[in-house]
Amino acid sequence: xxxxxxxxxxxxxxxxxxxxxxxxxxxxxxxxxxxxxxxxxxxxxxxxxxxxxxxxxxxxxxxxxxxxxxxxxxxxxxxxxxxxxxxxxxxxxxxxxxxxxxxxxxxxxxxxxxxxxxxxxxxxxxxxxxxxxxxxxxxxxxxxxxxxxxxxxxxxxxxxxxxxxxxxxxxxxxxxxxxxxxxxxxxxxxxxxx
Ligand SMILES: [Mg+2]
Ligand SMILES: [Zn+2]
Numbered sequence: 783x784x785x786x787x788x789x790x791x792x793x794x795x796x797x798x799x800x801x802x803x804x805x806x807x808x809x810x811x812x813x814x815x816x817x818x819x820x821x822x823x824x825x826x827x828x829x830x831x832x833x834x835x836x837x838x839x840x841x842x843x844x845x846x847x848x849x850x851x852x853x854x855x856x857x858x859x860x861x862x863x864x865x866x867x868x869x870x871x872x873x874x875x876x877x878x879x880x881x882x883x884x885x886x887x888x889x890x891x892x893x894x895x896x897x898x899x900x901x902x903x904x905x906x907x908x909x910x911x912x913x914x915x916x917x918x919x920x921x922x923x924x925x926x927x928x929x930x931x932x933x934x935x936x937x938x939x940x941x942x943x944x945x946x947x948x949x950x951x952x953x954x955x956x957x958x959x960x961x962x963x964x965x966x967x968x969x970x971x972x973x974x975x976x
Contacts, residue, residue, distance in 0.1 A: 784908035786976050787828040787868070788967075789898055789925060794917030794938015795963055796831070797855055804842050806854030812937050814964030816862035821967050823865040826976055828905055830869035832897040832914075832924070838874025839884040848872055869905055871897040877948050892916075893923035893951045898930065911976060915966050919944040919953035926954045933969065937962040 793799040797809045819829055831852065837843040843851075852870050860866065873896070875888035890896030902909050914925025917938025925932040934940055934956035944953050958973075960966040 784906045785826065785828055786911040786974065787830050787901070787905070787907040787913075788822050788970060789830050789832050789901070789912065789914040789928075789930065790963075791892075791914075791916035791918070791921045791938075792831055792833040792852075792855070794940075795915055795921075795935055796859070799917065799938040802837060802842065803851060804837060804847070806851045809851060809855050809858070811855065811858050811862065812962060814962055816859045816864035818963040818967035819859065819864040819867070822970065825971055825974070827912075827970075827974075828868040828907060829865070830871065830898075830901045830905065830907070831867060832892065832901065833870070833872045834892050834920070835872040835874045836876060838872075839876035839879035839881065841880045845874070848874070869901050871901050873897060887948065891949060892918075893920040893927065893949060893953075895924050895928035898924060898928035902928070911974065913966075913970050913974070915963060918942065920949075920951070922956045923951055923954050931973070932956045933966045934959045935962050935966055936960070 873890040874884045875886045877887045879885040909929040912930045914930045915933045922932045
């Protein structure tokens with residue numbers, strides 16, 4: 783039986799978007815996030831982080847480093863009362879990546895929906911009852927393309943223009959705009975009908 787998920791962008795949603803994060807000491811959880819995650823978990827949603835990690839293409843971190851930072855973020859959130867998260871999916875690809883191993887026009891770098899689709903397959907997620915929460919148009923577009931409802935939060939780079947690199951795209955409007963993940967979780971719990 784498939785379950786609903788809440789897909790979460792990392793920077794600007796779970797932690798402050800301070801630019802390129804290359805060490806766990808640079809990752810600061812946003813206020814209200816731990817409580818929001820616990821409420822969504824209690825309601826039966828899987829919690830899955832989906833993140834573009836250009837640090838990989840640029841050779842600033844390896845996969846172990848990216849996973850280490852994610853563990854540290856989850857540890858910090860759990861010490862504030864968050865549940866264990868259910869998945870962490872990231873894309874390090876870029877057609878002009880410095881490192882050949884990441885050089886690819888992939889289908890997983892948001893705004894492409896690949897990370898969400900992979901998670902849905904792995905974790906038996908029902909995309910039609912799921913939500914994507916992000917702070918950028920590329921997050922919203924990825925969620926929309928995966929068939930989820932979408933929420934833009936104002937805790938990150940929502941005022942920055944869409945990133946138009948090799949993946950030029952027409953951004954879609956989110957279903958709703960929320961101040962942060964806590965407000966988003968309230969909206970989801972009302973709108974979800976899980
Ligand atoms: Mg972000
Ligand atoms: Zn990718």
